[in-house]
Amino acid sequence: MDIRFLTTFIEVTKTRHFGKAAENLYLTQSAVSARIKLLEEYFHTTLFIRQRNSIQLTQSGEKLLPYARQLCNTLSDAKQELQVQSSEYAVCGATQLASDLFLPHVLANLHTHFPDWSVKADVLTLDTLSRQLHERVTDLAFSTEPLKSEDVNSVVLFEQPLGLYRVGKSSDSINAEEFVAIDWGAKARDWLLTAYPQLRDAKLRTNSLSLALNNLCEEGGIAVLPANIETQLRGRAEVTLIASIDNTSLKVYLHTMKQIRRVGLADIIASVSSIASIT
Structure with missing residues (x-):
């Protein structure tokens, strides 16, 4: 059994709310519900009485709670002790x-x-x-x-302006067939679709800059890239700035x-x- 199921059980007990427990644990509410369900299946019992505006422990839940706290505290102490002994x-x-x-x-x-x-x-x-x-x-x-x-x-740690660049041979055309879309966030995406609505589609979409740059160097194309890209690609491909993106930077x-x-x-x-x- 995953110890995180017990930490989730303790958090739901503390908050009496699946949504608040999910927020505190940086999980989705469905993930919290799934963990509690698996815990109940493991112990073959119901741990919570689920009412509309109230979540209460069952008798089984009350019995489990001190054991759950003890197990979590013991494992936490063991983890810290091992980290101190091998901290490098x-x-x-x-x-x-x-x-x-x-x-x-x-x-x-x-x-x-x-x-x-x-x-x-x-x-x-x-x-x-x-x-x-x-x-x-x-x-x-x-x-x-x-x-x-x-x-x-x-x-x-790092901040660079973003711009729309062409990698490879110069061309006046700007179309989706040569566009590599990298997910820089909503502000960059909104600027791009306003300035170049034809780039709503792309030949490649990726969250990997290294993959995008390899493709651009191999096939040529256009993409939104950080301003230091010319230094990065020096000797690999010709780089031309098409347009700067105002008030938007990569961090x-x-x-x-x-x-x-x-x-x-x-x-x-x-x-x-x-x-x-x-x-």
């Missing part, structure tokens, strides 16, 4: 675009300044990144979107928990924060 590692998580744009710089920094530390790096969705950060599975989280949480510190955020429990992690965070490149 860091777990980095990043969304796809943040990984493409900034994670290599982070890894180079860590390997240079903390050679005795082992680093684990994962590419995750934004929801999974947020959940793992709050569960302290991930130590440093990177994304191109902000995380809204009072428990998290967020700093901007990469570093997110960390405000309460740092890991030995040495504060030094890691400070070092990574120092390589911010805002232009």
Whole structure:
């Protein structure tokens, strides 16, 4: 049985509300309901009385609650103890675009300044990144979107203006057959569809900048790209700016928990924060 089922059970007990429990755990309400259902199936009993505006523990739920708290506390203590004994590692998580744009710089920094530390790096969705950060599975989280949480510190590590660029041979045409769509967010998408409504369709849609650039260098085409793209592609392909996107920039955020429990992690965070490149 997954220990997270018990933490979900405790949170529902505390909030008496599936929706509030889901918000506190950074889950969907359906995921909370599914976990409680699986827990009830595991114990072959009903744990909650579900009424319209009230969720109450059944007698079985009351009996389970102290055991659930004890198990979760014991595992939390064991996890912290093991981390103290083998603290020389860091777990980095990043969304796809943040990984493409900034994670290599982070890894180079860590390997240079903390050679005795082992680093684990994962590419995750934004929801999974947020959940793992709050569960302290991930130590440093990177994304191109902000995380809204009072428990998290967020700093901007990287900022670049965006523009519509042509990669490859020059041409006056701008059409969907040569457009590679990268998801830079709603503001960039709204500008693009207003200025170039013909680009509502695309030959390729991706959340991977590296995949998009490889395709553009191989086949040519147009795409919304950061302003430093000419430096990145120097020697690989000709790059031409078609139009700048006003008042819209690409940002990469570093997110960390405000309460740092890991030995040495504060030094890691400070070092990574120092390589911010805002232009």
